[in-house]
Amino acid sequence: MKANAENTQFLSEEEFNENLELWALLEVIYQKYGYDFRNYNYSSIRRQLKRRMEVEKIDSISQIQHLILNDKKLFHKVISDFYINVTELFRDPAFFKSIRNRVVPLLKSYPSIKIWHAGCGTGQEVYSLAILLQEENLFERTHIYATDVNGEALQKAREGIYPVGLIKENAHNYLESGGMESLSKYCTVNYGNVIMNGELRKHISYFDHNLATDSSIGEMNLIFCRNVLIYFNNELKRRAVSVFWESLCHKGFFCAGANERLLGEENEAMFEVFDEKNKIYRKREAA
Ligand SMILES: C[S@@+](CC[C@H](N)C(=O)[O-])C[C@H]1O[C@@H](n2cnc3c(N)ncnc32)[C@H](O)[C@@H]1O
DSSP states (O other), X not given: OGGGGGGSTTOOHHHHHHHHHHHHHHHHHHHHHOOOOTTBOHHHHXXXXXXXXXXXXXXXXXXXXXXXXXXXXXXXHHHHHHSOOOOOTTSSHHHHHHIIIIIHHXXXXXXXXXXXXXXXXXXXXXXXXXXXXXXXXXXXXXXXXEEESOHHHXXXXXXXXXXXXXXXHHHHHHHHTTOOSOGGGGEEEXXXXXXXXXXXXXXXXXXXXXXXXXXXOSOEEEXXXXXXXXXXXXXXXXXXXXXXXXXXXXXXXXXXXXXXXXOTHHHHTTEEEEETTTTEEEEOOOO
């Protein structure tokens, strides 16, 4: 259990044994199917497994381990659970307000802008930024690279088709974030769904990128990786943060989720705080 030693401190014997079962399950998933969740946060993995065990009426993690060796359907359900795809438009409005009021004025002096959404999920975060940049007359000179490890989520992001309730549910977020129009202006309704406007997709490329195994991309001015690091253990978080540091241009911005922190002192040499409350950081030219 070396790789997850941080998860084994202060545990009862029962919890320790359960962690061993988890470790064995994640190792089986990696060895048999090549999906690497070995450095994900155990508490979150355990929560997802408990829910799946209830639904499928399975008694133990060891039993799941045995079943998924031959049951590919169950295997896919289990790994889809691990990729928690919860998201919304203009999630954490105060964050988007800070991007609009504090980051955008700086971006306005750039001739072109490159942005990476790592762990973009089903795309709501990407369309939120596209709308914001369009309203600030910056979208035409921007290119957004939107990536995720989950191919199904990425396909939904690419299509930009959502249940019609999305606009009503997130209209308040949009206005609170400083939105200037009606959110419905950015989509058309079609048979109970909304389709995001073609104009918004023009400068976005979607592709597969795994933060556990893939390397840095491009010279980005801004990187969003929100509500993803929270599912990683420190080892994987450290890896992802280095990838982001390498992918940013001089003084580039890095944005984490509302409940996420960089790795404390360890990252002070790499990033300076730009907006602590909204988890916006800026690259330092560090060793
Ligand atoms: C909770 S969603 C966050 C979506 C969006 N960033 C937001 O904040 O609303 C977490 C996303 O991280 C993705 N993810 C999980 N592990 C990943 C990895 N190793 N590499 C890239 N993306 C990953 C999941 O597939 C999921 O889409």
